[in-house]
Amino acid sequence: MGGNDLSNVQNDALTASILSKNGIETQLPFSRDIFLMKVKTDWHHTVRNIYQLAKELLVGEQVTFHLDPENKENNTAVLILDSHNKKLGYLPIDIEEVPYNLLAAGKELYGIVQGGDIGDDLKEKDQRVEIDIDLYMRD
Numbered sequence: 001m002g003g004n005d006l007s008n009v010q011n012d013a014l015t016a017s018i019l020s021k022n023g024i025e026t027q028l029p030f031s032r033d034i035f036l037m038k039v040k041t042d043w044h045h046t047v048r049n050i051y052q053l054a055k056e057l058l059v060g061e062q063v064t065f066h067l068d069p070e071n072k073e074n075n076t077a078v079l080i081l082d083s084h085n086k087k088l089g090y091l092p093i094d095i096e097e098v099p100y101n102l103l104a105a106g107k108e109l110y111g112i113v114q115g116g117d118i119g120d121d122l123k124e125k126d127q128r129v130e131i132d133i134d135l136y137m138r139d
Contacts, residue, residue: 032138032139033136033137033139034136034138035134036098036099036135036136037095037134037135038114039091039095039111039132040092040116040131040132040133041080041088041089041090041091041116041129041131042089042091042092042093047087049086050088050089050129051129053082053088054088054116054117054118054119054129054131055118055119057082057088057113057118058118058119059113059114059118061083061112061113062083062110062111062112063080063082063083063111063112063133064080064081064111065078065079065091065099065103065109065110065135066078066079066081066103067079067100067103067104068090071090076097076100077090077093077096077100078096078100078109080131088131089131099135107137108137108138109135109136109138110136110138111135111136112134112136113131113132113133114133114134115131115132116129116131116132117129118131
């Protein structure tokens with residue numbers, strides 16, 4: 001093997017990097033998903049169409065977690081988006097510290113909807129909409 005030969009790991013990382021820069025998402029062969037915790041969305045008054053969005057959610061649907069630096073009320077808010085990038089709400093402030101720090105460090109967080117006030121379980125008279133989500137980190 002010559003001095004310029006890449007190891008399989010280096011080659012896989014380089015290939016994934018090139019594909020990612022061209023809009024093709026892949027995972028490295030060593031990546032894995034790590035379960036972090038069970039969470040509920042924190043209903044937020046700025047989600048005007050939350051009833052419609054929650055009615056369309058299904059158990060097993062993937063959601064994503066993002067930093068929300070433009071949130072004037074909470075500079076460490078963790079925003080939850082559905083699979084169509086529609087705002088579902090935020091993580092409750094009392095559990096957002098670790099997910100916020102992971103996101104700020106560049107980690108990818110996602111969730112799987114487990115239930116709550118979604119689909120046929122959502123009642124129009126509900127005062128609040130809470131969605132049960134399993135939170136994972138892609139490593």
